[in-house]
Amino acid sequence: MENTVLGSGAGPVSAEGGAHADAGRLFRGSCVALVATSMAFAVVTAIMLDLKSEFGLSNFEVGLIAGAATWGFAVSQLVFAPLCDPLGMRFLVRLAFLCHLVGAAFLLTGLNFWTLFAGALVLALANGLVEAACNPLVAALYPDQKTVRLNQFHVWFPGGIVIGGLLSYGLGEVGLTEWRLKVALLFIPTLVYGAMILRRTFPPTEGVRQGVSMGEMFRATLTTPLMLLLLVCMAVTASTELGPGRWVTPVLEAGGLPGILVLVWINGIMAVLRYKAGFAVKRLSPPGVLAASSAVAFVGLFWLSYAESLATALMSATVFAIGVCYFWPTMLGYVSEHVPKSGALGLGLMGAVGMAVVGLVTTPEMGRIADRVGHDQLPVAETAALLADAADQLPAAATAPTGAVAAEAGSGGQDQDAAAASDAARAALASYEETGELPVMVTAAALRSIQAASPASELAGRAGAVLGPADNYGGRVSFRYLLPFTGALIVVFGLLYVRTRAAPGVAPS
Incomplete structure (x- = not known):
């Protein structure tokens, strides 16, 4: 886009050649x-x-x-x-x-x-x-x-x-x-x-x-x-x-x-x-x-x-x-x-x-x-351990009708988020256990699902700790x-x- 400040000034001309009133x-x-x-x-x-x-x-x-x-x-x-x-x-x-x-x-x-x-x-x-x-x-x-x-x-x-x-x-x-x-x-x-x-x-x-x-x-x-x-x-x-x-x-x-x-x-x-x-x-x-x-x-x-x-x-x-x-x-x-x-x-x-x-x-x-x-910047062992913990812990949070997650969400929406995060973590973990490598895209998506499921939780903090530096590095390289x-x-x-x-x-x- 382009250049400079407000200013009122005189001299605007209308189609008829005179100053436009507005x-x-x-x-x-x-x-x-x-x-x-x-x-x-x-x-x-x-x-x-x-x-x-x-x-x-x-x-x-x-x-x-x-x-x-x-x-x-x-x-x-x-x-x-x-x-x-x-x-x-x-x-x-x-x-x-x-x-x-x-x-x-x-x-x-x-x-x-x-x-x-x-x-x-x-x-x-x-x-x-x-x-x-x-x-x-x-x-x-x-x-x-x-x-x-x-x-x-x-x-x-x-x-x-x-x-x-x-x-x-x-x-x-x-x-x-x-x-x-x-x-x-x-x-x-x-x-x-x-x-x-x-x-x-x-x-x-x-x-x-x-x-x-x-x-x-x-x-x-x-x-x-x-x-x-x-x-x-x-x-x-x-x-x-x-x-x-x-x-x-x-x-x-x-x-x-x-x-x-x-x-x-x-x-x-x-x-x-x-x-x-x-x-x-x-x-x-x-x-x-x-x-x-x-x-x-x-x-x-x-x-x-x-x-x-x-x-x-x-x-x-x-x-x-x-x-x-x-x-x-x-x-x-x-x-x-x-x-x-x-x-x-x-x-x-x-x-x-x-x-x-x-x-x-x-x-x-x-x-x-x-x-x-x-x-490629994700720490493999730490990420795999996090996915395993999420797969173990999130199903209970997703099915619990009361407790910290329910109180935090105030509705069933957080339960659905936790269930989705659990499924995503299991899918990424299964691929890792089968191939020995973290699956591209799937892993980051699982980590973001964990963050979304309960932003204030310990799991979300761990997910951010591994995902943040990777996102920062990848973004800077894209420049x-x-x-x-x-x-x-x-x-x-x-x-x-x-x-x-x-x-x-x-x-x-």
């Missing part, structure tokens, strides 16, 4: 809507470890949930960005408001993987609708200040992650550890932006005002070689920025570090640097900024993959944040400058491709890698799998920069 309110409401969007990103990231523990999900399954919260954004933006002109921006904002409410409600009432997946997906649709509607809204409100105002609008993506991350961390620090409270935070900015702008009069889009042909936009977007190259690059820049962004919190928390604070730190740096993006762009040009950013991101991501202490995590995260902070806005700016006829469709497709690849490929694949690599792709960006953007320097008056094509 410009300031619409702009501020759009900023709050983007806060809701980025808080949704932060909250889903913050609860990933909780979902694994409570529902016994694998890293891959949690990656699918986090991925849905990303690729749904792409689907929403891809579908609705071209329809912004005929449907109107207010219609899209109203639909975003509804989806924010419904998505948060689905997560709050989630009972299993599929309801959690659905909630994350609906939230992502809301987020994409905000982008699809509010980008052209800001441009229409301030046609003579587009760059400045879009920068001021887009700083609230990392800014909202900072807000959501700090609130989530604060709830835990005061003893409010229920993850559903973090989800409930989403209702605050959603209701605020709904009250601010849903009933206001919106201006027409610039496309409607200028009579831009849809056919021209499609031709420029789908037939320009530079545009096609930048779409591929966008998939990699987005993966480098948002893939680790999704996983840094649960990965570091699995190692006993405050991962949400590291996420807040990353996004705080991004917000500040995006505010000053013009400084870098004027001195290096967009391809120069992208080449330098790729090199810095490569170093930061490599360093972050070895972070085992809070100090190392913060230092490496600082380098990583400096590297990725300019990726998204500079990619969009480069398209806007060098493929201008692609218009809103080109910008929407760039965002859609980036989010789709992150959601459908990068995030779940990083989870799959973490599962595979982390499995390294992105490095070859990030390295390729250095070459591609470096060549574009050299070409631009050699022929400064000629745009690449």
Whole structure:
């Protein structure tokens, strides 16, 4: 996403050429809507470890949930960005408001993987609708200040992650550890932006005002070689920025570090640097900024993959944040400058491709890698002994009508969880006794089931003690799998920069 602070300012122009009466309110409401969007990103990231523990999900399954919260954004933006002109921006904002409410409600009432997946997906649709509607809204409100105002609008993506991350961390620090409270935070900015702008009069889009042909936009977007190259690059820049962004919190928390604070730190740096993006762009040009950013991101991501202490995590995260902070806005700016006829469709497709690849490929694949690599870090003898103890102890807990488990649960739900954990432990143990090796995926799933059955029990503590370090190591290794792709960006953007320097008056094509 992009750059800078609220601000009111004068000079917004309506379709008729005069100042739009509600410009300031619409702009501020759009900023709050983007806060809701980025808080949704932060909250889903913050609860990933909780979902694994409570529902016994694998890293891959949690990656699918986090991925849905990303690729749904792409689907929403891809579908609705071209329809912004005929449907109107207010219609899209109203639909975003509804989806924010419904998505948060689905997560709050989630009972299993599929309801959690659905909630994350609906939230992502809301987020994409905000982008699809509010980008052209800001441009229409301030046609003579587009760059400045879009920068001021887009700083609230990392800014909202900072807000959501700090609130989530604060709830835990005061003893409010229920993850559903973090989800409930989403209702605050959603209701605020709904009250601010849903009933206001919106201006027409610039496309409607200028009579831009849809056919021209499609031709420029789908037939320009530079545009096609930048779409591929966008998939990699987005993966480098948002893939680790999704996983840094649960990965570091699995190692006993405050991962949400590291996420807040990353996004705080991004917000500040995006505010000053013009400084870098004027001195290096967009391809120069992208080449330098790729090199810095490569170093930061490599360093972050070895972070085992809070100090190392913060230092490496600082380098990583400096590297990725300019990726998204500079990619969009480069398209806007060098493929201008692609218009809103080109910008929407760039965002859609980036989010789709992150959601459908990068995030779940990083989870799959973490599962595979982390499995090899499980201490075999200790894990087998834990599975045997769980198989012996949990059936009694599952069938006991009274006692500690029943008192703790207050219902039969905990009994069912204990029975499921017992079955999972027996299955993993049987495979181990037959082959002499802990079964991949099955073992981690059994350990998470043990944690979910009775989080405060001694068995759950032992499960966390063996599973946490494995998840932390596997997650950090998954970061390294992105490095070859990030390295390729250095070459591609470096060549574009050299070409631009050699022929400064000629745009690449």
